[in-house]
Amino acid sequence: MAGIKVAVLIGSLRQDSFNRRLARAVERLAPAEFSFEHVQIDHLPFYDQDFDHEYPAPCGTLKAQIKAADALLFVTPEYNRSIPGVLKNALDIASRPYGTNAFAGKPGAVMGASIGATGTALAQQHLRNVLAYLDVAVLAQPEVFVKFTDGLIDADGHIGVESTQKFLQGFVDKYVAWVKRFVAH
Template sequence: MSKPKIAVVIGSLRKDSFNRQLAGAVEKLAGDRFEFTEAGIGGLPLYNQDQDADFPAAGLAFKQQIEAADALLIVTPEYNRSVPGVLKNAIDTGSRPAGKNSFAGKYAAVIGTSQGAHGTVSAQQHLRNVLSAVNVAVLPQPEIALQFKEGLIDAEGNIADERTRKFLQGFLDRFEAWIRRPA
């Protein structure tokens, strides 16, 4: 694989979400080593099995984005110590109808940020369980669950803190090695 195609799934719908900012900063930090494309989840209807025979167009488009990617970068906030409902809905949509799981066999990394002291640790643990159920292999380490603080990301969208930037660079190195490893 030349330049890996990464579908970025951001688990927040808020325009200026901390996780959208983190996704952008990580993309900038990666430079040109990956081709990132956001697989948007904001237009997905709630998954309803009654629609499996006539799957919604937005759901089909999302599934195609996932299928076209070599790997996934899932960037999640933490809501009530778990995954946001919109992110879970996207995974349910992408894995349906039965026998047409667009996530099956994909490699992924999960990262996130929130203002809480533990970042997104609980959400990521729940998300890893869900991704396992839809046959996604998730990068085990390093776990990126950052506490969002003022100044973490500067006005130009860069990681401002040198230590965090080095940590995320190490993450990107591991992610690249993970998705390029022989099957």
């Protein structure tokens, strides 16, 4: 089977992001045939419907990266019980104008990490609602709400807690099977 390209959208801009660490951990657990590209969303202008006639270069690049991917992975923190504005902005840019949705038909998954007890449950639910409208086939189970603690995952994605490693491996195994249902390579 040829390689499967996964576009990774991380909703956190923080340099030492827990969610970036979580994404790296998942990438380390995936089979070699899966490659992960972190899509930069921090430099995008705010979506404006005037773009629909002539997209700025960074917006066109974002759409091209999403279109070129076989699958999607969304890793989001929770800000004020929802997804960060930077992530919503990227979703709006890559799905517009009407009829040019770069996300449509792609398989994906949603996960997130937070220091809070409920992880990113509400943000993920909001994101799942948006992705349903954007025609992304989102893996339903297992849900991944990680309560981040010191030593859980280092900056390179090494997992320091065996039960977390086992749980995330189970998620990766389901995600890989999910993606392969949609991707014919």
